[in-house]
Amino acid sequence: MESPSNTTQIRAKLLRWYRKHARDLPWRRTRDPYAIWLSEIMLQQTQVQTVVSYYKRFLRRLPTVEKLARARLDTVLKLWEGLGYYGRARNLRRAAQCIVKDHQGVFPTSASELQKLPGIGRYAAGAIASIAFDEQEPIVDGNVRRILCRIYRLHGDTRTPALQEQLWALAADLVPRRHPGEFNQAMMELGATLCTRQSPQCSECPLRTLCQARLHEEQDMLPQRTPKKSVPHKIVVVGIIFRQGKILIDKRKPDGLLGGLWEFPGGKPEAGESLKQALKREVKEELNINIKVGQHLTTVRHAYTHFTVELHAYQCRHVSGTPKCLGCTDFKWITLDQLERYAFPGANKKIFPAILLGHTT
Numbered sequence: 001m002e003s004p005s006n007t008t009q010i011r012a013k014l015l016r017w018y019r020k021h022a023r024d025l026p027w028r029r030t031r032d033p034y035a036i037w038l039s040e041i042m043l044q045q046t047q048v049q050t051v052v053s054y055y056k057r058f059l060r061r062l063p064t065v066e067k068l069a070r071a072r073l074d075t076v077l078k079l080w081e082g083l084g085y086y087g088r089a090r091n092l093r094r095a096a097q098c099i100v101k102d103h104q105g106v107f108p109t110s111a112s113e114l115q116k117l118p119g120i121g122r123y124a125a126g127a128i129a130s131i132a133f134d135e136q137e138p139i140v141d142g143n144v145r146r147i148l149c150r151i152y153r154l155h156g157d158t159r160t161p162a163l164q165e166q167l168w169a170l171a172a173d174l175v176p177r178r179h180p181g182e183f184n185q186a187m188m189e190l191g192a193t194l195c196t197r198q199s200p201q202c203s204e205c206p207l208r209t210l211c212q213a214r215l216h217e218e219q220d221m222l223p224q225r226t227p228k229k230s231v232p233h234k235i236v237v238v239g240i241i242f243r244q245g246k247i248l249i250d251k252r253k254p255d256g257l258l259g260g261l262w263e264f265p266g267g268k269p270e271a272g273e274s275l276k277q278a279l280k281r282e283v284k285e286e287l288n289i290n291i292k293v294g295q296h297l298t299t300v301r302h303a304y305t306h307f308t309v310e311l312h313a314y315q316c317r318h319v320s321g322t323p324k325c326l327g328c329t330d331f332k333w334i335t336l337d338q339l340e341r342y343a344f345p346g347a348n349k350k351i352f353p354a355i356l357l358g359h360t361t
Contacts, residue, residue, distance in 0.1 A: 017206035018186035033132035091119025131181035138171035143191025153212035238266030289321035298354035302347035
């Protein structure tokens with residue numbers, strides 16, 4: 001690592017640039033810790049342009065931490081539907097309940113106390129504490145990591161504990177006592193707009209004269225990237241089960257992937273099973289009912305972070321048995337026009353057009 005000019009220059013240049021070029025984003029117009037917390041959780045793994053409409057809609061429906069704490073999980077998940085990483089929404093609600101119960105509705109101001117809440121890690125705690133409460137706390141997310149690796153010309157895998165701690169130490173050294181939240185937002189803004197992963201706009205960067213990676217023409221090489229692992233591919237079959245003009249949906253167990261969301265019953269085929277055989281077995285194991293599998297409706301493909309899924313949907317008819325929650329936590333018979341009331345995983349939502357088309361033909 002080669003040190004650039006002192007931290008005072010970095011702070012001054014970056015803040016001056018940010019005050020002139022910062023995007024006008026809704027969460028930058030408030031010091032309300034609830035609104036800032038919501039934005040930071042939504043922005044994890046999600047693009048700014050996607051978050052804006054979700055953020056505004058969520059705050060219209062649940063404008064305070066007390067309202068979020070009292071909200072039904074179904075309500076929160078429906079507001080979150082389409083953002084993905086649904087554990088964030090479940091933790092958001094749990095954390096709100098902790099704030100109301102254990103802190104009388106008052107947000108903790110320190111990063112250490114914030115990290116005790118569900119879903120708030122080191123980065124989010126630093127962001128909330130610095131932006132909402134002017135605490136001198138550092139942040140390190142993907143944008144900040146990239147800037148630091150380039151400014152200080154850091155080589156190596158950023159996932160290793162040693163390099164991670166070095167990055168946090170550098171970030172802590174940089175964050176100023178005055179305007180720490182503004183400085184942290186400036187770091188994030190620079191990484192999001194100029195110091196991007198590919199084709200960084202170095203000529204426009206306020207730190208270009210201090211950047212060791214640029215000096216050595218390594219800005220496109222840093223941070224160093226490790227090869228991506230192959231992503232598993234899953235085959236899943238689901239049934240659109242009709243009975244007296246209504247279809248059957250059930251709710252996933254609250255923890256784990258897509259927990260608390262509604263879905264069409266089904267699962268993965270076992271070795272040697274046809275899709276129709278697998279669907280009959282899975283529905284029996286999940287809900288204790290017997291079905292007749294009819295025509296194939298559609299096949300959709302959907303990519304999650306750690307795997308891809310190929311989802312085969314069949315039109316089915318309920319034959320016998322009263323549904324019981326054996327592999328789920330709830331079930332409902334609903335009409336087609338009620339589908340949009342419930343929060344579904346992305347792959348299931350892709351089936352909606354085929355269901356509606358099949359019902360009208």
